[in-house]
Amino acid sequence: MSEDSSLSPAQLPDEQEPAAENKNRWNEIWERLLRLGLGEMALRVGTVVASIILVLLVIWVMGSLYLNGQIENDHDSAALAAALPTATPTVPAPPLTLLAELAYDQGIPRLAQIHTSRPSRPRFEITTYEVQKGDSVFAIAEKFGLKPQTILWGNFDALADDPHRLQPGMKLNILPMDGVLYKWHAGDSLNKVAEFFSVTPDVIIDWPGNRLNRETLGDLSKPNIPPDTPIFVPGGKRDFISWSAPLISRTDPAKAKIFGPGYCGTQYDGYIGQGTFVWPTTQTWLSGYDYSPETNHWGIDIAGALGNPIYAADSGVVVYSGWNDWGYGYVVVIDHGNGWQTLYAHLSQIYTGCGASVSQGETIGAMGSTGRSSGPHLHFELMNASGVRVNPHNYLQK
DSSP states (O other): OOOOOOOOGGGSOTTHHHHHHHHHHHHHHHHHHHHTTOHHHHHHHHHHHHHHHHHHHHHHHHHHHHHTTHHHHHHHHHHHHSOOOOOOOOOOOOOHHHHHHHHHHHSOOOSOOSSOOOOOOOOOSOEEEEOOTTOOHHHHHHHTTOOHHHHHHTOHHHHTTOGGGOOTTOEEEEOSSSEEEEEOOTTOOHHHHHHHTTSOHHHHHTOGGGOOOHHHHOOTTSOOOOTTOEEEEETOOOOOOOOSOOOOOSSOGGGGGGGOTTBOOOOOOOOOOOSOEEOSBSOOSBOSOOSBGGGTBOSEEEEOOTTOEEEOSSOEEEEEEEEETTTTEEEEEEEOSSSOEEEEEEEEEEOOOTTOEEOTTOEEEEEBOOSSOSSSEEEEEEEOTTSOEEOGGGTEEO
């Protein structure tokens, strides 16, 4: 009979007993961890430790091979056995513009720009500009980043606060920023001048372009500034001087005498207007300036051809009829008897004289280009009882 190959526990070799005991010990430790709720944590810690050991092992193996030159030697021997490669043609480096394009395509560019522009510096000096055909106060102001009134305030000698005086070839002062140009007069007080332009004396003194020295300036009430010295007042402002006719009453028309020979005598009777206003000519589009108090233009310039009829916007009495000495040419002013007055300027002919009563829509003259005018048009103003010129667009009925 063959002997039974199976062994009872009592017959196990002695070397297997410690292994069984170790296994039982680890089982007991694991059960204790589970009872304490640390089983999951133990698994995580074990996983991390095992990963670290594996990484260290890989690093050690790779480092040993490369440091000993085993891989490099094998590679070199294989390269020597192979045929020598053919020479690779040299390709020139791409131009800088291509690199710049690639940089823009792939992310934020960090290449230095070859062509750079110097940032604009503050301007302290007054420059000049020659007016071109088609220029206006608005266009020139926009070209130099200024307000329209600054162009007028910087050129009173040439424009006299009247945008219609602008002519091609005229040389204008271009101020360095918005403000007023003032010509110093003998006996002027710096305090008074600053107050008139709504600034402090320090604003005028500290402007570099004025070249005023505090130490030699002396008393601000009588500063050492030579007469006719141009003084720039940065941020300064003032009221415009108006050469248009004032509110002319029927009973006191003499106040308009200084505006030219077209003034009329006293008028007591005549038509009274309805308070509504019709369009004063045949054309209905503008040519030139619109109503713009910022350029001292208190009316609208209506386009048309030489000789086009001019109509009374409302019924009333003519209180001015004739030439205006301040650039308006032939002018008619109608008092409507209800606080309103209308003005019609640059006429080529006048059909109604002083004291004439006219009805709404009646022809009072013909369109022209007399006075300071660059072409046939009607300059039309509408004034209320307070003597304030209002925007005709808000009242005219087309």
